[in-house]
Amino acid sequence: MTQVLKARAGKITEEMEAVALYEQVDVEFVRNGVAEGRIVIPRNINRKSFRYCGIGEGMRVKVNALIGTSSNRDDMAMEARKLQAAQDAGCDTFMDLSTGSGIDAMRKQTLDMANVAVGCTTIYQAGQEAIEKYGSVVEMRTKDILDTIEKQAAEGMDFMAIHSAFNNSVLKVMQKTGRVTWVVSRGGAFITGWMLHNKKENPLFEHYDRILEILKAYDVTLSLGDAIRPGATADSLDGAQMQGLLVQGDLAKRAQDTGVQVMVEGPGHVPLNHVEATMKLQKRLCNNAPYFILGTLATDVAPGYDNITGAIGGAFAGASGADFLCYLTPAEHLGLPLEEDVRTGVISTRMAAQIADVARGHKQAIAREKEMAQARVTMDIDRQIKAALAPDKLIAAKEKGCGQHLCAACGKDCAVQEAARYFGIR
Amino acid sequence: MSFLEDVQKGIITEQIEAAATAEGVAAAVIRQGMADGTIVVPCNPAHKGLKLMAIGKGLRTKVSASIGLDSKDSTVAYELEKLQTALAAGTHAIMDLSITGDMDGARRAILSASPVPVGTLPLYQTIAEASRKYGSTLKMTPEQMLEVIERQAADGVDFMALHCATTFETIERAKNEGRIDPLVSYGGAHIIGWMVHHKKENPLYENYDRILDIAKKYSVTLSLADGMRPGCLADSLDGAQVQELIILGELVDRARKAGVQIMIKGPGHMPLNHIRDTMTLQKSLCKGAPYFVFGPLLTDLAVGYDHINAAIGGAISSWHGAQFLCYVTPAEHIGNPDVAQVHQGVIAARIAAQTGDLAKGMPEAIRWELDMSNARRDLKWTEQIRLAIDPEHAEYIRKTRNDGEISTCAMCGKFCAMKIIAEHMHFDKHSC
Numbered sequence: 058m059t060q061v062l063k064a065r066a067g068k069i070t071e072e073m074e075a076v077a078l079y080e081q082v083d084v085e086f087v088r089n090g091v092a093e094g095r096i097v098i099p100r101n102i103n104r105k106s107f108r109y110c111g112i113g114e115g116m117r118v119k120v121n122a123l124i125g126t127s128s129n130r131d132d133m134a135m136e137a138r139k140l141q142a143a144q145d146a147g148c149d150t151f152m153d154l155s156t157g158s159g160i161d162a163m164r165k166q167t168l169d170m171a172n173v174a175v176g177c178t179t180i181y182q183a184g185q186e187a188i189e190k191y192g193s194v195v196e197m198r199t200k201d202i203l204d205t206i207e208k209q210a211a212e213g214m215d216f217m218a219i220h221s222a223f224n225n226s227v228l229k230v231m232q233k234t235g236r237v238t239w240v241v242s243r244g245g246a247f248i249t250g251w252m253l254h255n256k257k258e259n260p261l262f263e264h265y266d267r268i269l270e271i272l273k274a275y276d277v278t279l280s281l282g283d284a285i286r287p288g289a290t291a292d293s294l295d296g297a298q299m300q301g302l303l304v305q306g307d308l309a310k311r312a313q314d315t316g317v318q319v320m321v322e323g324p325g326h327v328p329l330n331h332v333e334a335t336m337k338l339q340k341r342l343c344n345n346a347p348y349f350i351l352g353t354l355a356t357d358v359a360p361g362y363d364n365i366t367g368a369i370g371g372a373f374a375g376a377s378g379a380d381f382l383c384y385l386t387p388a389e390h391l392g393l394p395l396e397e398d399v400r401t402g403v404i405s406t407r408m409a410a411q412i413a414d415v416a417r418g419h420k421q422a423i424a425r426e427k428e429m430a431q432a433r434v435t436m437d438i439d440r441q442i443k444a445a446l447a448p449d450k451l452i453a454a455k456e457k458g459c460g461q462h463l464c465a466a467c468g469k470d471c472a473v474q475e476a477a478r479y480f481g482i483r
Numbered sequence: 484m485s486f487l488e489d490v491q492k493g494i495i496t497e498q499i500e501a502a503a504t505a506e507g508v509a510a511a512v513i514r515q516g517m518a519d520g521t522i523v524v525p526c527n528p529a530h531k532g533l534k535l536m537a538i539g540k541g542l543r544t545k546v547s548a549s550i551g552l553d554s555k556d557s558t559v560a561y562e563l564e565k566l567q568t569a570l571a572a573g574t575h576a577i578m579d580l581s582i583t584g585d586m587d588g589a590r591r592a593i594l595s596a597s598p599v600p601v602g603t604l605p606l607y608q609t610i611a612e613a614s615r616k617y618g619s620t621l622k623m624t625p626e627q628m629l630e631v632i633e634r635q636a637a638d639g640v641d642f643m644a645l646h647c648a649t650t651f652e653t654i655e656r657a658k659n660e661g662r663i664d665p666l667v668s669y670g671g672a673h674i675i676g677w678m679v680h681h682k683k684e685n686p687l688y689e690n691y692d693r694i695l696d697i698a699k700k701y702s703v704t705l706s707l708a709d710g711m712r713p714g715c716l717a718d719s720l721d722g723a724q725v726q727e728l729i730i731l732g733e734l735v736d737r738a739r740k741a742g743v744q745i746m747i748k749g750p751g752h753m754p755l756n757h758i759r760d761t762m763t764l765q766k767s768l769c770k771g772a773p774y775f776v777f778g779p780l781l782t783d784l785a786v787g788y789d790h791i792n793a794a795i796g797g798a799i800s801s802w803h804g805a806q807f808l809c810y811v812t813p814a815e816h817i818g819n820p821d822v823a824q825v826h827q828g829v830i831a832a833r834i835a836a837q838t839g840d841l842a843k844g845m846p847e848a849i850r851w852e853l854d855m856s857n858a859r860r861d862l863k864w865t866e867q868i869r870l871a872i873d874p875e876h877a878e879y880i881r882k883t884r885n886d887g888e889i890s891t892c893a894m895c896g897k898f899c900a901m902k903i904i905a906e907h908m909h910f911d912k913h914s915c
Contacts, residue, residue: 130886194903232908237853238860239904246903253907289856290841291849326856329802329842355798355838357852357859358870361877365791365834369798372781376755390859390867391877392884405791412781412795415716416755423716426754427663429783430715433816434664441786450787454817472610472620472676473666479679480658480665 059276060100062316064092072098076111081421090114094309095345097318099150099174099215099278107172110149112320113347117419118375118410119149121176121349121383122403124167126157130393133163140170142396146403146447148384152176152218156185156243161208168213176216176280179206180261184247194247195254202260207271216278218322219268220244221261222304223284228252231285231297238288241325245284265308269315278318280349281305286325290357293327294335306342313344320347320381327353329373336378349381350374363389364398364405371406375413382406404447411446434482485699486526488742490517498526501535506542507847513537520735521771523744525576525600525704529639534598536575538746539773543845544801544836546808547602547775548574548829551581552589553819559589563596565825570599572829572873578602578644578809582611582669591638600641602706605632606670606687620673625686629693636701643703644748645694646671647687648730649710651678657711657723664714665723667751671710691734695741704744706775707731712751715783719753720761732768739770746773746807752780755799762804775807776800780815789815790824790831797832801839808832830873837872862901 063070069084073091076098077084090096096113112119122143124136136155143151150173155163160182167175183205187197209217223245231239240246248259261268272279285301287293305321312319321343327335332353339348353370354363367385375382386394386402394402414422425444432440438455442448489496495510499517502524503510516522522539538545548569550562566577576599581589586608594601609631613623632643649671657665666672674685687694698705711727713719731747738745747769753761758779765774779796780789793811801808812820812828820828840848851870858866864881871877 195907237856238901239908241901243899246899246901250903250907288859290852291856329798329838330844356834356841357855358837359830359834359872360867361871361873361880362830362834365794365831366838368791369795369835369838372755372795373799388880388884391881393886395884398884404788408782408785408788408792409795411784412755412792415782418756426716426783430663430717430752433715433783434666444784445786446782446784447787450813450817457818472623472673472680473669475621475676475680476666476672477676479654479675480662482666 059273059316059318060091060098061094061313061318064088065316071106072100072109075109076116080111080116082115086115087111091318093345094313094319095347097278097320097347099176099318100276101210101213101215102276103211104168104213104215107174110174112349112381114345114380116380117422118379118413119381120147120403120406120410121381122148122151122399123154123384124151124399125154126163127393128156131157133159133166136163137166137170138396139394139399140167142399143403144172146400147407148173148403150174150176150216152178154178154181156181160185164209164212164214174215175213176218177209177214178218178244178282179209180220180244180247182209195251197247197251199260199264203264203267203271206268210271210275210277214277216280216320217272218244218280218282219261220248220282220284221259221265221268222281222301222308223248224259224262224304225252227285227297227300227304230300234296236295236297237291240284241288242282242284242286244282248284265311269312269317272317273315276318278320279312281308281319281321283322283325286323286351288326290326290328293324293331299338302338302342306344309343309346313346320349323348323350324353325351326357327355327370329355329370332370332373333377336374340378347380348378349383350379351383352385354385360390361387363387364402368405368409371409372412375410376416379413382410407446485742486702487517487744490514491742493518498524498535502537505535506537508542512541516540517744519771520739520745521773523704523746523773525602525641525744527636527639527641527702529637529701530594530601530641531639532595532598533600533641536600538775538807540771540806542806543847544806544808544839545575546810546829546832546836547576547578548810548825549578549580550593550825551579552584552586553580553582555583557584559585559592562589563592565820565822566593566596568822568825569829570597572826573833574599574810574829576600576602576807578604580604580607582607586611587634590635590640594639601639602642602644603635603640604644604670604708605635606646606673608635610670610673621677621680623677625690628686629690629697632694633697636697636703640703642706642746643698644670644706644708645687646674646708646710647685647691647694647734648707648727649674650685650688650730653711653723653727653730654678656726657721660722662711662721662723663717665711667714668708668710668712670708674710691737695738695743698738698743699741704746705738706746706748707734708748712749712777713753715752716754719751719757725764728765728768732770735769735772746775748775748777748809750776750779752778752783753796755781755796758796758799759803762800766804773807774805775809776805777809778811780811786816787813789813790828794831794835797835798838801836802842805839808835830876833872860901862899
């Protein structure tokens with residue numbers, strides 16, 4: 058029985074207990090959220106226990122990091138270091154997006170090392186193997202795709218991004234309305250290329266029921282991929298994106314009805330003034346399934362700083378209803394992240410999540426802000442280090458002597474001390 | 484007759500023409516905005532070589548970088564290096580916030596090297612000189628404050644931050660409501676200490692008419708600062724902040740009547756869900772005067788990464804009405820920024836400005852986005868780098884985040900979405 062079905066039967070699972078404890082909410086709230094599809098707790102039945110995380114309504118906003126080999130950098134040892142860097146920096150989950158040569162071996166390494174939920178994008182492996190086997194992505198066979206999904210699920214993937222929602226109806230709208238950057242999702246491009254070449258419906262859409270059966274057998278959380286996410290702020294909230302969201306909504310409901318945990322993937326490049334509408338539409342159209350978003354990137358023009366553009370969008374999107382933020386690193390649009398980029402990406406995104414939690418009125422998030430504020434007023438550096446999201450820079454500064462009350466201007470009768478006495482502080 | 488008085492009479496001066504050209508709008512837009520008080524063009528005639536720039540309603544969001552002698556190890560030469568770094572990174576204004584050393588020398592050197600408007604916070608120099616002269620900052624005098632303001636104005640400072648509204652009414656409210664951090668502002672904390680020690684009202688409030696006379700005489704734009712800016716999320720939109728904002732609104736009226744250009748300086752730390760409200764309140768209480776905001780920082784926890792924190796706050800603030808963003812560097816809450824951190828601070832603030840302008844639907848901002856996205860779709864790498872907000876950095880990341888040959892992008896490698904789509908939708912085949 059999957060977690061959803063257990064939740065609907067009124068059963069409390071060990072995952073729900075752990076999530077309730079971490080979130081400091083009543084376990085019944087978590088159970089009810091899982092039962093109704095507003096909360097997911099990714100955990101494959103074939104994985105040993107790890108640090109579970111709840112994603113969705115009433116939960117803290119969560120952060121996902123990405124690792125994985127590629128054709129240009131096929132180095133498993135480096136990906137192991139990046140995984141460690143992401144976990145050390147405090148990501149809640151990560152995805153292994155390998156497209157290099159040994160995807161099976163990478164998955165094994167990733168699952169062995171991880172102490173958080175792990176996801177993958179199914180079609181990357183199916184596409185990569187089709188190229189190896191038949192020479193082109195467009196030669197992918199339906200059976201191969203389904204076998205790949207089953208293999209990934211059986212080996213322990215906790216959540217899987219599957220691009221079922223890009224069907225002929227979406228393609229038709231896109232071709233009619235046109236786009237600046239068309240399809241920027243790599244998985245989406247595989248599928249689009251396949252559909253156009255073979256003049257057939259997306260096999261992931263056609264065989265959606267079979268896919269749900271597989272996911273249900275291993276209790277994998279489905280992450281409905283967004284092949285049509287806007288890759289330019291100019292493409293945001295266009296007809297193609299909306300058609301894709303409508304289909305995602307239909308599929309999300311089917312997954313919920315089947316008893317498969319499901320969340321919905323989304324944007325992409327989105328101007329700030331589109332963020333609230335995007336979040337509201339997703340919640341409404343997808344029956345309140347958790348929203349997993351890339352970024353959002355609030356501007357197109359800052360390559361080299363997309364951890365910042367993603368933090369801008371992510372904070373606002375989180376405050377407006379997004380539940381799960383996929384990180385962006387400074388290498389986005391330019392190359393492959395190094396360990397330091399992974400770290401920067403996780404920290405930037407955790408900052409966005411914290412800002413969103415505060416804006417959503419989350420009590421623990423607000424209390425931690427107050428703790429830092431008081432530590433600053435009392436100039437207690439150690440307390441500040443404890444409260445900081447990523448204390449590395451503060452620790453380094455402390456070692457260099459920052460923290461003693463140094464003021465370049467004041468003599469012994471300092472006006473600031475006088476003011477402090479007036480307010481009764483220090 | 485002051486610059487603003489000319490404008491109020493309907494005269495389009497050459498300063499307005501220059502600022503309008505720089506902005507790419509009609510001179511009448513700038514003139515009308517100045518007359519309404521919703522636009523300022525900081526320009527002191529004594530600042531030679533100044534390129535004019537306008538700040539306010541309907542215009543692109545501008546950013547300011549703060550530099551200045553801040554410790555006994557600081558040198559004027561290094562501050563000039565920071566100035567050049569900030570200019571190269573695209574700052575629209577500079578603030579010299581020197582608090583020690585040869586402050587006159589630093590200011591004059593910065594003014595003569597800066598083609599963008601220069602602002603100061605005269606109280607800093609007053610504090611340092613009082614400490615030096617009398618051995619105590621408590622012994623500074625109102626006359627001394629005015630003398631420093633005039634000295635700096637005569638040198639050519641284009642805009643000045645002054646804590647005129649941190650009155651007893653404001654600070655008593657902070658005390659009574661138990662504000663967590665009433666000492667967040669360095670200048671404000673000194674004024675408050677002086678006030679409670681001498682049991683006298685804030686001299687910058689008491690002598691506001693004399694300040695206006697000086698500002699008018701030298702054509703200095705006032706940038707009234709808030710001593711009660713929130714220094715942590717919990718203090719945002721508290722009574723003290725709002726009280727001071729009410730007083731700032733009165734001072735805006737008096738400046739306009741006196742023919743002095745004025746903008747208002749604000750936050751600070753605030754939660755994201757206070758941004759829109761804060762902007763609305765400022766616009767209402769300060770009658771549409773341009774809003775110059777520090778950050779804002781949306782979490783207190785991001786020490787070491789506060790430039791990112793401020794970019795998030797600045798972007799949303801710009802969208803909701805802030806027109807001028809004071810940068811925050813990664814050194815915030817830790818120490819003083821070095822040259823590299825100045826660069827990071829300016830770029831982060833410019834990202835915020837562009838993001839806000841895009842959200843407001845400003846045509847130039849939209850065009851920039853579109854140019855970049857077209858270059859991305861067409862895999863035109865030289866063009867992408869050229870259009871990047873920081874081309875040198877983008878080029879550096881591209882070089883160091885790709886192994887070996889970089890004619891393609893390593894991110895997707897041979898599985899480039901753009902290529903696959905171009906092939907199958909029968910576009911021209913692009914190549915990297």
